[in-house]
Amino acid sequence: MGDEKKIPKTPKLDELDKGPWPSFVREIKRAAEKSPMSRGLLGVLERSYNEKVGHWKHGGIVGVRGYGGGVIGRYSDLPEEFPDIAHFHTIRVNQPAGWFYTSAALRTICDLWERHGSGLTNLHGSTGDIILLGTRTEELEPIFSELTQMGFDLGGSGSDIRTPSCCVGPARCEWACYDTLGLTYDLTMHYQDEIHRPAFPYKFKFKAAGCPNDCVASIARADLSIIGTWKGPIQVDAAAVTAYTKDGTDIQADVCDRCPSKCMAWDGKALTIANEWCVRCMHCINVLPTALRPGPERGATILVGAKAPIIQGAMLSSVLVPFMKMEPPYTALKELVGKMLELWAEEGKSRERIGEFIQRVGLGNFLEAIGLEPLPEMVAHPRENPYVFYEEYLEEEPTEAKA
Amino acid sequence: MGDEKKIPKTPKLDELDKGPWPSFVREIKRAAEKSPMSRGLLGVLERSYNEKVGHWKHGGIVGVRGYGGGVIGRYSDLPEEFPDIAHFHTIRVNQPAGWFYTSAALRTICDLWERHGSGLTNLHGSTGDIILLGTRTEELEPIFSELTQMGFDLGGSGSDIRTPSCCVGPARCEWACYDTLGLTYDLTMHYQDEIHRPAFPYKFKFKAAGCPNDCVASIARADLSIIGTWKGPIQVDAAAVTAYTKDGTDIQADVCDRCPSKCMAWDGKALTIANEWCVRCMHCINVLPTALRPGPERGATILVGAKAPIIQGAMLSSVLVPFMKMEPPYTALKELVGKMLELWAEEGKSRERIGEFIQRVGLGNFLEAIGLEPLPEMVAHPRENPYVFYEEYLEEEPTEAKA
Amino acid sequence: MAETVAQRKTDIGPPHYQKFLPPIVKQNYGQWRYHEILRPGVMVHVAESGDRLYTVRAGSPRLLSIQTIREFCDLADRYSGGHLRFTSRNNIEFLLTDPGTIDPLVADLNTRGFPVGGMANAISNMVHTQGWVHCHSAATDASGIVKAVMDELIGYFTTMKLPAKLRLALACCLNMCGAVHCSDIAILGIHRRPPKIDQDRLPKVCEIPSVVASCPTAAVRPKRIDGKETVEVIEERCMFCGNCYTVCPAMPLADALNDGVSIWVGGKVSNARTAPMFSKLAIPYLPNNPPRWPEVVEAVKHLVEVWAADAKKYERMGEWIQRIGWPRFFQKTGIPFTKQHIDDFRYAGLSYQRSVHIKS
């Protein structure tokens, strides 16, 4: 039958078309109804399932004119056998901040991808982009021009600034300490050139979380993590606290005992918070959302340097600015980032993320170079080793110092 | 006056002859009454106080016949000016375990040192030796033969096993979980050759503490730290606990709240300990010494690798054997140490302490080489990085492994 | 040509998010007062204005066909005025203003095979990567394992019975695309055989100094073979990170016999209670056993169950292990502790147990 010829037999993959969780195999099969490329994918993937290895070749530089990033080139290592997926490039499309869509907008993307690609996507990629999964080199320019007509643009790839992303923030969350969507959009627009034209030693990612819950995992995977926080006392609605106790919440065990700084006291009636000891971890607020709220003076902590393990082991971002007001046009943040990028672009080694760069040159030297005062808030503790550098020393004349 | 000629003028040092804390300057002056060498020391030290630099030359290999350690050679860099201390060698004498003495024994040492040295000592050196401070090369052999006649022997220096030392332990402490003095004496005798004849990549220190209070700082400064501990429940004398509350001890705040594993509960009458969670930190026992005692099954935790910062930064010892019975003839411990020393002697680099060696080759490989099973007790946590070595891999024939 | 350039739009950035916000969100932007989780996958956010926004969250395979996306669009048109969003863990969310539409939407989603849940103390969608579907670097497939694991754990997605949130993630190689290194349970594809060098191709396509520099353990050394400048790999020094391959296509690591996955536990990202933590190695190696990776599924399920049974309320995996200690973690899970668990990389010395506070 014609159908059988078109959709390859995939007994291994078919096993994954079963079961309660929505199946990616079903998705590929759906796409395969229309796209030869997706049919090819079924074939090659079934083969990988049999052989236990992938069948994609390493890299390949393809892209759209004038841009250096946004497309991941991908070629099959079995082009004769699977000619439909000889090319299988990915387009990274910069998502709207907060991943909100109208059905209309999403449909235009689907239509475009029906015309020019495999009909497969990722919503979304780990960095946050809309991933259009699988097309041919000659489709890239047409895709790009249609995409921009629709008001979308490419995201990052390679050694550029990557698509910034953020948690849902003030759009739907009561805890957002600043406008994560506003900042993300603003930064994305501000760095259009740097997103599209790789000019750095390596990739650079921004992620914006509205509060310390960090729902966008920024501290683990953004070179610049902007995490909302507050100053001053947590706002308490005493009546609402009492209401919780009636719901069976054990304020002592569930809230006070779990507070990392043990700064909360509950006498069975009232909750007292020694706010000067609070480290703004969010736990008590998370547990008592109708009763507690972050303090009224809001802003963000700016952290730098997270990344995956290659080469020196994974890193978490670390504090650079303990508290910064976050209001448009975000001048202080942009100035700070500007200095950091400039320094790193100039002195970073190839494939050295900014976190690794800071560790190589020393955080103290880095701060000096970008003009930030060292603060104890930046460290978990001062140095334990006595290997302190001094740039100058006194020569025989006690008053004169050697450079 | 004769006196003035003999004892140099030391206006700077004289300042330190004043004040309530016993003065080392007074000690040097006392020694200077009899010893020209100590008079010389006063002179050169006053000069150092004026110039703010020391006046000792680097090293100098001197020693007694057949021994490679035990003497620190020291020469003045101003021998013409201070001929009496042109030589100023130190003798390290192995202390009796626990630093107990009879006045008779101490007097014999004083007499010897009056005959052959500066009359100055340190009781004791940081490693634990009796330090006889300052003599001339030609005195070394006579000192050694008189010393051994008196029943004393030299301690370690250079790349040998250093003088083991221990806390007062069962001699005067109710918390000793094994015989620290017995073990220290036994190890010292067992390793006589290795103490006196340097044959290792670097120094190796033993320190024996009777319980986790570690009154001999073994975890910070011994290549092999033997720290007493116990198994099973802490022994509680309930009446004695109650007695403490009458003395004003706040059991909840002072004991329970400070327990690191929060495994103690106090209901105002009885103290309950969830012993399976106790990490044997000693705190509760320290606070309630008449009421609580370590569990009855006693032994020690064996830890390895502490050292001062040079080169890779200071290290604390880490767990090698979580619990070992400590009874003469300490066969298990000696066998373990024997394997470690052999491996390190063979594969350690020059000036590489065993702790650094372990970090270089990897604790896992080290354990394998000495025949110890890896245990989770040895680590604070398993690895965080994915850089796992496998010594072999499968080749095309699935059953055959490459060496 | 000049014409085309002129017409061509560049650097326009993404659409402004405001275009896509539902009216209720625009009106109450930054003015939310509190939220309540109503039942698995359904929550309400109440604004200062009193407005109530209902969110229904459904699981998604992330790898979506345009057909399915259009199906979501249909649902949005029907129930939420055409508005929808995706979460940072790739779930899909419908934003409703009429509570009466919740039940029909949930029913509709369930009928179409999209489970509603992933909220509060649940297992949410699994962050994952490309695997054999798209990446050259993969040591395992991504979507396949995720599907197999979630089929087994879906009961924890559609309920809220766990002690705390449990975040699963998968990455198909050590590049770790996603926050795998900070997950409650992470599945990580690993190679275990040193790169096989294509000596013909290498001198043509790779820059020798970069390749040599790429290796964290200095296993790659320059070498002259048959008169050509190329490299060799000191196999004992290789720990299969794949960084040489990233910079040099002639050094592939994928190997059917040796590739597989490792399991990591106890990471977290949030600052709630404890500081963010890295995941730690639990199981060094499990085989690639497609299509359903039964060993991996079993291992993950077991870890979830042991944790769920033993952890206290609000104790994330890593917080639970912190309390009980690693020796008991290994006892309770029955996982053998091996040489591979002991760190021997850069910070190894700090991972040793440097006190006698032993929980065993």
Added chain:
Amino acid sequence: MAETVAQRKTDIGPPHYQKFLPPIVKQNYGQWRYHEILRPGVMVHVAESGDRLYTVRAGSPRLLSIQTIREFCDLADRYSGGHLRFTSRNNIEFLLTDPGTIDPLVADLNTRGFPVGGMANAISNMVHTQGWVHCHSAATDASGIVKAVMDELIGYFTTMKLPAKLRLALACCLNMCGAVHCSDIAILGIHRRPPKIDQDRLPKVCEIPSVVASCPTAAVRPKRIDGKETVEVIEERCMFCGNCYTVCPAMPLADALNDGVSIWVGGKVSNARTAPMFSKLAIPYLPNNPPRWPEVVEAVKHLVEVWAADAKKYERMGEWIQRIGWPRFFQKTGIPFTKQHIDDFRYAGLSYQRSVHIKS
């Protein structure tokens, strides 16, 4: 000659400790039941047998003349049956069986200038090293600073009014002889000028490869000067550790203008409550100002006082700082936080603040 060798005893080891134990200790060895601190410097240990052993502890300068040791011997003969011991912090202890002898002994010690104390929540004797008295490596004197500091702090030695024990230590160079790296407050002699190479001597007395290998920061490089193989020091890379000097006498670091001391805080050794901790840098540099080092004395005293006033019962210096956080430590002590405080050595990355849990 053969004769002498035959007569000469070697490898006899130290005297057996049992020879020196007082009878009460021998009889109750390992059979102690509990102890009580009776007053500063005086405690009693009660044996299962009911025997009571009284210990009187007195401060000592450690650097002792034989005259003073004989004086101690006289006291021991008079009060404790000729028995005495020294502690791991170089105090001297008299072991009494008759409680009636305590007062006379204490009075006798005080008259002779030996303070009784150093027990329980007190400052005990300061562990220290050789300094200008004996070592070639010293960046400062040891005994002099100890004397100056203890003169100021003696009131904390003879009382028990501190929140917890406070352990002071001093080392005169980075070799850190003593547990300086784990002390509540440590004073550390530091050089701050790169080694001055004696180019004539170096080729004769030093092994070039060892010297080059000795440098943790690779600041020492082999160099040919005037036809001789010698080394040079890249000064910007030198952090004055002195390890090159340890292996090569022709590279001295001592320098009157630049040497001085640094102050470190928050270390501990015991496992009581918290695990052992390293000391951390508090004050990067204070000048050598003999004979009384007023800046150092002032700084140490200030640290003790700020801690004593603010710490809770049983909070060692490091535990106190853990509770209040480093930002407040610097606020409360008024010590400026500088670039030097930020680690830039091997484990630097782990010392950064990697969460938003900020105590400030």
